[in-house]
Amino acid sequence: MKNGRPVNSLVVDEDNLIPGNPTYESITESVAGIPEQKQTPKAWWALFLTAVSLAGLFFAEIGYLFYEGTGIWGLQIPVAWGFAIVNFVFWVGIGHAGTLISAILFLLRQRWRTSINRFAEAMTIFAVICALMFPTIHVGRVWFIYWTMPIPNQMDMWPNFRSGLVWDAFAVGTYFLCSLLFWYVGLVPDLATLRDRATGKIRKMLYGLFSLGWRGSNRQWRHYELAYLVLAGISTPLVLSVHSIVSTDFATSLVPGWHTTIFPPYFVAGAIFSGFAMVMTLSIIARSVYKLEHIITMKVLERMNIIMLVTGTMVGYAYGMEFFIAWYSGNQYEQFTFINRAFGPYAWAYWIMISCNVIAPQLFWSKKLRTTIPVMFVASIVINIGMWFERFVITMSLSRDFLPSSWDYYSPTIHDIALLVGSFGLFFSLFLLFLRFLPMVAMSEVKAILPQADPHHHTEQIHG
């Protein structure tokens, strides 16, 4: 690590768990050592300052937005939804990979997940924070946003639970809370580790506070494990439901190009696709900054690439299917919308989407490419660009709907773009703070899958 102590390389991989023969202590050392570093790496500062200034831009823009009104964006009639909604769907999508890794792979006993699930979950939470920003600020009278929640009020009015937007508020809100609880529950034992290792008074106090006085007693582990299992269990349907519900914002409307039943599965696949791309980007940065190649191994990265290849191809299939259904429906408005997507005023966005989402992941058929860091790094970024454009293309179906008289071309203003860029600033600021102050790998889980963690490992002969 930084202070020169050698670290036994440890491999968390069911294929070969033995080499390097790591000890519990060495794991604690290499993971807990990071938040305990005396001097922060230069790279971290460089990244953090950039991110924070972008986050500053984000909040400045929001201030200006509240002062002037949504008119500062490129919105108009017919395109009354623009970047804000595109960004919302994009960020919610990012979150999904985190939940998938931490919940579904947990249930499937995919032990390789333990090296990445912690910051995959962190990513989920930060992504959902960014996502929740947008539907909140995009409304015309943001000071009444709470009316979307069933809060008793003097008007004696309730939200309209038929509206996809209310479904969103419930789905994404639930999603955020569950992910937060899941993440925190996982953190408690590791926070206890930091508590017990902490030297400074403040660190001891804070870590002590958040570790809730965890004693690692088995009577606690008993309930703890079940709670973790249950949370994993109920997060699993969320992976599928949240983006399905988000997709109903579009699917339950009657706008040609929105009104389609393929959206839920297609959105979920896209979400996992983009989510894994983001995890990839982040793990590559994290492991190079903090030299964690021995924990986040090439095997893990490769597995993620394969998942991207699969989901990317599913998304590609969905694109094709949309066209087929439009043609097969015999509905002239639908047919026009899709021809218009590929060859109309927004064709440029459509073809960016196709090349980024369908063509780029095909690289990963090659073993060599899916195990080359630079390739997968670039690919992961390209894929997220593509997925952003997917949502843009879908939203722009508005620009040409039923009556040609109302057709118009939407173009974003500088404020639209600033908010998009700013949201990345917010996301990375939060993520870098997480890397700096919290254990980015679930130590207790990694320890639990070490050979010596199995009670019957050394002591066969005793039983005889």
Next chain:
Amino acid sequence: MSPIKKGHTLTGKQYWRSLDELAGTPEFEDWLHREFPQGASEWNNAWSRRSFLTLMGASLALAGLSGCRRPEEHIVPYVKKPEDMVPGNPLKYATAIPMGLHACGLLVESHEGRPTKIEGNLKHPANRGRTDARIQASVLDLYDPDRSTVPSRGGVRSDWTAFVSFWREQFVAFQATGGEGLAVLSETFSSPTMMRLRRAFEARFPNARWVAWDPISDENRYEAIRAVLGRVHQPVFHYDRAKVVLSLESDFLLTEPEAVTATLGFTSGRRIESEKDQMNRLYVVESLYTLTGANADHRLRINSSDVGAFALAVAGELQRQGLAIEGLNGLTVPTMTGRAAEWLAPLAKDLLRARGESLIVAGSGQPAAVHALVMAINGALGNLDRTITYVDNRDAAYPSTSGLTKLTADMAAGKVSALVMIGGNPVYNAPADLNFAAALSKVATSVHLSSRVDETSAATVWHIPRSHYLEMWGDARSLDGTLSVIQPLIEPLYQSVSEVELTALLASGESARGYDLVRETWAGLVTGNFEVGWQTALLNGILSDSALPSIPVNAAQVGIAQAMASHGWSLRPTATTNLEVVFHPCYTTGDGTRANNGWLHELPDPITKLSWDNVATFSPKTARELGVQNEDIVSIQLQGRELSIAAWIVPGQMDNAVGLSFGYGREKAGRVGNGVGVDTYRLRDSQNMYRAGSATVSNTGRRYELATTQDHGSMEGRPIILMASLDEYRENPDFITGASVIPEFMAESEKAKERDLVREYPSSWKEPDYSTGYQWGMSIDLTTCTGCQACTVACQAENNIPIVGKEQVRKGREMHWIRVDRYFTGDVEDPGMEHQPMPCQHCENAPCEQVCPVAATVHDTEGLNVMVYNRCIGTRYCSNNCPYKVRRFNFFNYTDEYPETIKMVQNPEVTVRSRGVMEKCTYCVQRINRGKQVAKLENRSIRDGEVTPACAQACPAEAIVFGNINDSESRVARVKRINRTYSLLGELNTQPRTTYLASIRNPNPEMKA
């Protein structure tokens, strides 16, 4: 009159004093004068609202003196007497709007003495309760914050008393010389009082001269009439009596002064209840694409300069088919080619079939020769005294360009020592070759009566603020001579006087009150007891039986040939290959006088759908040849004069024609109108007032951003406007069945049953029961709708719809609750045009409702899709899910930068929407509720036609019908049972309460399209 003096008897007194005190301080004075006329031209641009704080301060001071002040003279309300005026209940007063030689009767709604909404006077024959966009918007001019507030001398504040004393000196001086060197330049008018005073003036100053002139007028027509009949008579066109109408480049449905009257008459001949009814037929021959052309059954595009030749060819063809046309023999009939040639035979046949029931009308832009020829043809067809009558209006001051030319020459020669201009703005709009400004500078004493310190006032010694017609006494005759009193609804907001009052001063040297002057005139007009007659006239808005008798006319009195010869007129085709510039008045700004009216600027042109600008229009072919595209800035050279203006392509315009509209490029109109568009008067000379050949056009390579409200003009083959020819309709009366869904109540109607029309989509659950109580619905007849957009402005006035400005319109954020969609049909080079008004459809299964997260838009028991502003949080989801895209969003706080005076025009019965709120057509729910109140008090239910939304009320084509569809006898229910009724996008099962009647045209089967 002196407003100050009058002020003493008024509640507004202290306001006056307070302003005087304020105004007393020099800094306020300069500041007021600095702030008001210039600057803030972006007051409708939401981006820079801060710059208005100062402005509002100033307006506030003025608002004070323009509070709720009813005139002290005894004016009579239309429906109720003022004494039982209940605060909150608007009163309606009858008055009239003078429109040059024409006038329309109005009922003006007044809230606590504050006129807010203009409606037509049903009793007035000229418009029978109907209005157009220009009349609707005129109320905004009253509150125009850029109106001048006090008389000024040499740009320095003065007041009316000062001017009176000044004029007395002049008066005495001129009396000595009999008015030598004294001249008056007025607008055209048709007013007994004005004419009486003019005569008095001329009697007092025999050597003085009085010239009437309008930049855009029917002068050519009058010239022809003078040549043929010996003296000017006012022609009155009875479109309602015509079965076949041939328009020779006459835009009688839109830009001609009598458009409302003409539209009423013309559409009454097109309204059909069933396939068995008859329709009139309209042929239009024109160079530019006008709204009249858009409504034609057959439209022929031709060079404006060839229209005369075409008319002659028609005459020749008529003779060939055996119609004797007096005096035509002397003329050589030109031979037509191409489509024009194909037209002649069937057209002539059609005209002959409809002898005495046909009507040929030539446009104001056509030379006198064409008008003379048209008179002859109409005479030969026996249309005179039938579809066209002539009245001898002695109260009319007819326009005279020659008079203006001579006057200007004398001014330049220094022969004019004093010039009084009553209205008008010659410095801005006189023909360029006259060089009026230079001539004016030679005049020692110049006086200009004008609503603002405009281009002309800036160049005169005296500027006198002019009263708006809603704050003055006067009288006016409409074309047929019907006489109305113009009675004020509010005291003059500022120290302004009316033309009547100024003229009285000129003639007598004494300041008199308009009220007395008008009564004095009417003493001679009213028969029987004067007070009774006067009261009745005020009450009804017209003097009964005041329409002038039509005088029998025989066009053969003077042979056309002689007339031609004696005036050196010719009708030879010019076979022009070079570019021909065709000038036309802008529908909205007119000749430029309405250039500071935001409602009109924001109203898109019915043909180009462009707002906030004028353009040079080209046909696609010509544009290709010139290498010009939309928004390119082109340079137009014409007789050594040059103009740079943005280009716009209009399919269907004649090739090699360049369309230029007047009324833009004002420099001193006010904060709204300054610098909007390009001043095209600079290209115009007194010889070529309406068209000029041999122009050269070059692309400057520069671009100019234009704001259009409709980017896409094709229906993309979608069933949006359902159309058929009358013959197709007769063959298949149910041609719309299957093309769209039949509304539910129709399916239940007898008629529907026998034609076994059923709703295509059975509901999967029990739908709300709309079978009891009032169930509001609307029907829009696309056959009669001309696309004039009177509805749009009427709605804007009634519902406090904000003006958003060019930038916002360009972004696609115009706020109009009822827009008029324009679609091109058929051939790209020479297409037809259809218009479709598009208000909220009030769907029973409204898609907008289910997506609103806060239930801010829901359905009420009467089938209205109601929008709850207070509940709206502005997600805009409803707009996304509205297939008709009729919802409008307040992206900014569009109203908070309104000057106080503009706030006075707002309708107190309609919420002013704040930022971040969605809004849309409400079927004028405030009127529905008022109707219910009235009915409840009288313990009855609302009568059919008692509640009318602003759009339906204004529509001069009577195309919009509104009412209770639950009452099978109501007009709307009957109209909806017509077999042409269809719901737009009905296949979405939105079940709109607004349905359309398919558009039927009546082409001549013998004529190839």
Next chain:
Amino acid sequence: MAEGERKIYGVLAEFRSTGDLLHAAEKMHGEGFRNWDVHSPFPVHGMDRAMGLGRSPLGFIVGIAGTTGLTLFALFLYWINVYDYPLVISGKPYYSFQAFVPPMFAITILSAALAAFFGMLALNKLPRLFHPLFASKEFEKVTNGGMFISIEASDPRFKHDETAKFLESIGATSVEIVRGEA
């Protein structure tokens, strides 16, 4: 001596490996101790059986919470849409339950998740920021790599020295008396 005055909390014994810990736990259970516990940096497989602990009741808690949340919310939706403020929206029935499924689902999940989290804390009597065991310096290893067994003095079969000896006999590498208020 100083500790003398302070009440004894119990005995803390450290073990070498998960294996030893497991067998020790089995023996403890066999001896019939009650107020004792096993401490490890991660859950040790099979330890619940070794300590003779049953299944955690958390599952039921979560299940009940989920169903309750769903039912109450469904009733709530019925009340607001049918009784409290019925509105005609897009011509649909007042109680369009099909459209209410997504929020109902979300509420079910949410109540279950909250129950799981707070239920776990309650069952574990957490947060409890101080515990006598924290007095032991050795005990800090428990979140790193250390394996411990602790017996509280309150246990009826707790006998000061015998218990310590017994612990060594079942493989404890070191035994420590822990003092402090439980």
